[in-house]
Amino acid sequence: xxxxxxxxxxSCPRDSGEAHPELSSPPPETxxxxxxxxxVGRELEYIxxxxxxMHTSGxxxxxxxxxxxxxxxxxxxxxxxxxxxxxxxxxxxxxxDLGPRDSFVVPSFAFVSSASAFALRxxxxxxxDIRPDTLNLDENALxxxxxxxxxxxxALHYNGVGCEMDRILGIAAARGIEVVEDNxxxxxxxxxGRPLGTFAPLxxxxxxxxxxxxxxEGGALVLNxxxxxxxxxxxxxxxxxxxxxxxxxxxxxxxxDLGSSFVLSDILAAFLYAQLExxxxxxxxxxxxxxxxxxxxxxxxxxxxxxxxxxxxxxxQGYHLYYLLLPDLDTRQALIAHLRSRGIYAVFHYSPxxxxxxxxxxxxxxGQCPVAERVSDTLLRLPFYLxxxxxxxxxxxxxxxxxxxx
Numbered sequence: 001x002x003x004x005x006x007x008x009x010x011s012c013p014r015d016s017g018e019a020h021p022e023l024s025s026p027p028p029e030t031x032x033x034x035x036x037x038x039x040v041g042r043e044l045e046y047i048x049x050x051x052x053x054m055h056t057s058g059x060x061x062x063x064x065x066x067x068x069x070x071x072x073x074x075x076x077x078x079x080x081x082x083x084x085x086x087x088x089x090x091x092x093x094x095x096x097d098l099g100p101r102d103s104f105v106v107p108s109f110a111f112v113s114s115a116s117a118f119a120l121r122x123x124x125x126x127x128x129d130i131r132p133d134t135l136n137l138d139e140n141a142l143x144x145x146x147x148x149x150x151x152x153x154x155a156l157h158y159n160g161v162g163c164e165m166d167r168i169l170g171i172a173a174a175r176g177i178e179v180v181e182d183n184x185x186x187x188x189x190x191x192x193g194r195p196l197g198t199f200a201p202l203x204x205x206x207x208x209x210x211x212x213x214x215x216x217e218g219g220a221l222v223l224n225x226x227x228x229x230x231x232x233x234x235x236x237x238x239x240x241x242x243x244x245x246x247x248x249x250x251x252x253x254x255x256x257d258l259g260s261s262f263v264l265s266d267i268l269a270a271f272l273y274a275q276l277e278x279x280x281x282x283x284x285x286x287x288x289x290x291x292x293x294x295x296x297x298x299x300x301x302x303x304x305x306x307x308x309x310x311x312x313x314x315x316x317q318g319y320h321l322y323y324l325l326l327p328d329l330d331t332r333q334a335l336i337a338h339l340r341s342r343g344i345y346a347v348f349h350y351s352p353x354x355x356x357x358x359x360x361x362x363x364x365x366x367g368q369c370p371v372a373e374r375v376s377d378t379l380l381r382l383p384f385y386l387x388x389x390x391x392x393x394x395x396x397x398x399x400x401x402x403x404x405x406x
Contacts (some may be wrong), residue, residue: 031343032396037209037216038386040278046270058263059246062270069276070205070220073188074195078223080236081264081272085184085206085219089117091262092180092202092221094235095228096152098123104152105145105177107137108354108364109372114154114182115353125362126150127354129369133310135379136163138371142171150175155200156182160212160318161311162191165199180204183222187213188283189318196318201225207272212282212320215272218264235259285386286319289393293322293382296397304404305331322382323349324400329377336380338403344396346383352376 050062063081070079082088098104100122106115108127115125126145131138135158142153153172155163172179183197184206190196197203202225207218221236223229233243239259244250275282298308305327311317326332332348339346352372354364366373383396 029343029395030392032345032383032388032392033385034345034347034381034383035210036385036387037214039274040282040386041274042277043271043274046274047267050266050270056265056267058265058269060266060269062266062273063264066269066273066276067220069273070222074198074222076198076222076224077226078229078232080221080223080232080262081269082219082221082236082262083264084113084217085182085204085208086113086117087260087262088204088219088221089113089180089182090120090260091232091235092204093118093121093123093152094258095202095232096178096180098151101149102151103147103149104154105137105142105150106154106353107156107372108352108359108369109135109158109350109375110154110156110182110353111184111350112353112356114156115359118152118154119358119362123151125353125359127352127359127362127364127369129371130158130375132371132375134158134161134163134312134315135375136161137168139164139167139171142168146171146175146177150177152178152180154180154182156184157186157189157191157196157318159309159323160186160189160196160320161309162186162189162196162315165191169199178202181222184208184211184219185320186318187211188279190316192314193316197222198224201228207268207275212286212318213272213275213279215264215268215275218268218272221262231257236262282386283319286384289384289386289388290317290319290322292390292393293397296394297324297400300401301404306404321384324380324382325375326378326380332378332380335400335403339396339399342395342399344383344399346396347381348376349379349381350376 067079098121103124103126104118105126105128107130109130128145129138129141179200181197181200181203183203186196187205203222205220207215209216234257238261239255239257240253241256242253245253307325353359354368355366
């Protein structure tokens with residue numbers, strides 16, 4: 001073990017006491033954050049109920065309620081709550097038995113968990129570019145990147161707009177490749193009338209505080225193949241058959257598989273259940289916010305070289321976020337700075353995985369996924385949360401147009 005005393009410990013930077021330039025002249029109006037968690041119903045009441053029931057660990061009453069609701073709404077074989085979407089994806093990698101001899105396809109424009117969850121098992125990521133319209137995995141580029149050792153394909157439904165699942169599933173089936181849906185953005189969204197997260201045997205959901213339905217940190221594994229349910233229970237419960245004990249199927253539980261502690265606290269499930277009870281209201285309110293942005297900006301910003309979200313007619317989106325695609329990186333950064341100077345916090349999104357430090361170690365190189373690189377440089381997400389006041393949203397719209405028309 002290295003001796004930090006001998007080698008010297010790098011000191012943490014201290015605040016010099018000088019004002020940060022962007023804070024030296026605070027904006028006159030109340031700041032508008034990018035995201036804000038919102039209590040919509042009986043969250044605090046249900047948390048108290050979980051505490052009073054003296055079952056705050058996983059698989060309590062509220063865990064069962066959430067799993068049952070999602071199982072019914074998605075018509076899934078089973079839904080298992082997890083501490084995060086990342087955990088659900090790591091469970092997928094375990095269930096698919098991915099290892100060092102395998103590769104998997106992942107869109108480069110994705111959150112790091114979409115790749116790292118599978119790379120942790122030793123599998124090698126193959127990065128694929130995205131479509132320029134929906135920003136989803138480009139199904140037309142798939143066949144050119146597949147190799148004989150490709151075992152899995154990660155379909156991320158960006159912004160809750162469905163990937164072209166019929167084409168993707170057809171390509172995967174012809175090659176014997178398993179598809180995993182990363183549906184962190186799209187709970188209750190649909191592709192050709194069918195809920196996202198129900199097309200592949202395995203799908204992952206997110207309930208992070210930035211998502212439409214949140215409990216701060218949380219996720220779920222959706223199982224659409226009954227043959228995977230029992231083993232998924234083992235993987236989720238540290239590799240044991242403890243759930244069989246609870247059902248009276250065995251007289252003691254033991255270690256039967258590889259797994260980890262992928263169980264969500266019932267306190268968080270209580271908060272989440274209250275959110276899901278209000279799902280129709282939440283989706284309707286988010287749709288209204290999304291539509292106000294679209295009505296005010298579409299037709300005005302395109303002449304400045306700005307593109308807005310594309311939602312195909314056969315997709316019912318999840319109203320997860322609203323973004324602009326600016327002409328170039330400099331314009332995007334200048335707009336971020338302009339909005340920040342007015343007390344409005346807008347943010348970019350993913351950095352391309354293929355040109356990250358880890359991505360390069362797997363053979364990623366600049367120019368490999370040009371659409372992902374361009375989108376990463378130009379995409380800007382506008383403030384979007386459930387209780388975003390109409391007046392605040394109008395401020396955002398006004399400042400965006402002021403910047404573009406200056």
